[in-house]
C-alpha cells in the first residue's frame with residue numbers, strides 16, 4: 001500500500017535520508033529503528049508532507065504523494081504523531097478529537113446540533129468511544145495543556161487515529177513512558193491494526209518493536225542497512241554494530 | 251458639556267474597539283497585522299464620501315465602506331498569507347502605508363450649496379455633516395455605535411462557538427498541526443482577514459461621521475499598533491479581551507489627568523510588561539477556561 005522509492009532528503013550538506021527504499025503491505029506493522037539522527041523522523045516528515053523530498057518518490061495506494069500538500073495527504077489517509085507531542089493546547093481534549101475526526105468526514109451538521117442543542121449523534125458516540133480507548137473518558141472537557149504527559153501521548157495517538165487513516169505513522173510514541181504505559185500502548189497499537197490501519201512504528205524501545213512488528217527496517221546515517229523479521233534483525237551483525245551494540249555495551 | 255465629553259470618550263471606546271476586534275481576530279489566528287488601520291481608513295473615506303457627496307443613507311454607507319475594506323483585506327490576504335510570521339506583518343504595514351500615502355493624493359471634491367466638499371489630499375476631508383443634517387444627538391450616535399458593536403460581538407461569539415472559530419484558534423496555536431488535521435490554512439486565513447477587514451471598516455465609517463473631519467494622518471501606524479496592543483493587554487481568550495484593552499487605554503490612561511503627558515510612556519511600559527508576564531493578555535485562553543469552569547460549577551450548584 002506504501003512504496004518508498006529511492007527517497008532522499010538533504011538539509012544543506014546533511015544527507016538526512018539517502019536513497020531509501022521501503023515497501024509496506026496493507027495491515028502490517030513496520031518498525032523503523034536506528035540511532036539518533038539516522039533519519040527516522042525525516043522519513044515521517046517526508047511521507048506526511050511536512051517538507052518536500054530532494055529526490056525519489058512516495059507511492060501511496062497507487063498514487064504519488066509528492067504533489068499533495070500535507071492536508072491533502074491526511075484526506076488521502078495518512079496520519080501521524082510527532083516525536084515531540086503536538087496537540088492544540090488551548091482546545092479541550094474533546095475538541096482536539098472532534099477537529100481530527102472532522103477531517104475524515106464533514107461533521108459540521110452534527111457539531112452544530114451537539115453544541116447548540118446537546119443532541120448527540122454517531123460522531124459524538126465515536127469520540128466518546130475514542131476517549132474510552134485512550135483512558136481519557138473523564139477528561140473530555142479538560143484543556144489539552146492541562147493533561148499529564150502520559151495522557152497527552154494517549155490523546156495524540158487517539159487524535160491521529162481519529163482522522164481514520166489507512167496509514168498511521170508513529171514517531172517514538174513510547175518515549176518517556178514507563179513499563180505499564182508501554183504495555184498499554186502495545187495493546188492500543190494492536191487494536192488500531194485490528195481496525196484496519198497499517199502502521200509504521202518508529203521506536204527506540206526494543207521490547208515494544210520486537211514484540212509487535214511484522215518487519216523492521218534499520219536506518220543508519222539515512223540509509224537502510226537492514227530489513228527483515230524482528231528475530232532476524234536481532235541477530236544481524238551490522239545492526240548490532242550500528243545500533244543495538246551501542247546501548248548493550250554500556 | 252462634561253456630559254458630552256464623557257459621551258465622546260465612550261463612543262470613542264466603542265469605535266476603537268471595532269478596530270481592536272479586527273486585530274484580535276487575526277491575532278487568535280496566529281497573524282500579527284500592523285495594518286488594520288488601512289481598512290479603518292478605507293472605510294472612513296468611502297463611507298463619508300457615500301453620505302456626504304452621494305447622499306446615501308448611513309446604513310448603506312456603512313455597508314459600502316466596510317465591504318470595500320473587506321475586499322481590500324481579502325486581496326491583501328491572498329497576496330500575503332502564504333508568507334507568514336514577520337514577513338506577513340511587514341507586508342500588512344507596507345500596504346497600510348501605501349493606503350495612507352494614497353489618501354494624501356486623493357482629491358475628489360464636489361460643489362454642494364456653493365461649497366467645495368470632499369477629500370482634499372493632505373487638507374483632509376471635512377464637513378461630513380450626516381449627524382447634523384439628520385439631527386442625530388451625541389447620545390443617539392453613541393447608542394448606534396454600541397448597537398453595532400454589540401452586533402459584531404454577538405457575531406464573533408457565534409464564530410468562536412463554531413467550527414470556523416475553532417479552526418482560527420487551531421491556526422494560531424499550531425499551523426503545522428492544523429495542516430496535519432487535513433485543513434488548508436490559506437483558506438481560513440483569508441476568511442479571517444476578510445472578516446477582520448469588514449469589522450475594522452465598520453469602525454472607520456462610524457469614526458468619520460462621529461468626528462465629521464478625517465485626514466490621512468489619523469490612519470497611521472500608531473493606530474494599528476494600538477489596535478494590536480489592546481488585544482494583547484485585555485487578552486486573547488475572549489472577544490471581551492480587546493474591549494478591556496481599549497477601556498484601559500482610552501477610558502483610564504487618556505482620562506486621568508496626571509498621566510496625560512506620559513500617556514504613551516505608560517502605555518508602552520504596560521504593553522512591554524504584559525508581553526513579559528502575560529504574553530496572551532489578562533484574559534488569556536487558560537484564565538477564560540478557568541473562569542468558565544467556575545461559572546459552570548456555580549450554575550450546577
Ligand SMILES: Nc1ncnc2c1ncn2[C@@H]1O[C@H](COP(=O)(O)OP(=O)(O)O)[C@@H](O)[C@H]1O
Nearest residue numbers: 011014016034035036037038039040041042043
Ligand atoms: N528540519 C531540519 N533542518 C535541518 N536538519 C534537519 C532537520 N530535520 C532533521 N535534520 C537533520 O537530519 C538528520 C536526521 O534527523 P532525524 O530524522 O530527526 O533523525 P532521527 O529521527 O532518526 O533521530 C539529523 O542530522 C538532523 O540534524
Ligand SMILES: [Mg+2]
Nearest residue numbers: 040041042083
Ligand atoms: Mg526522531
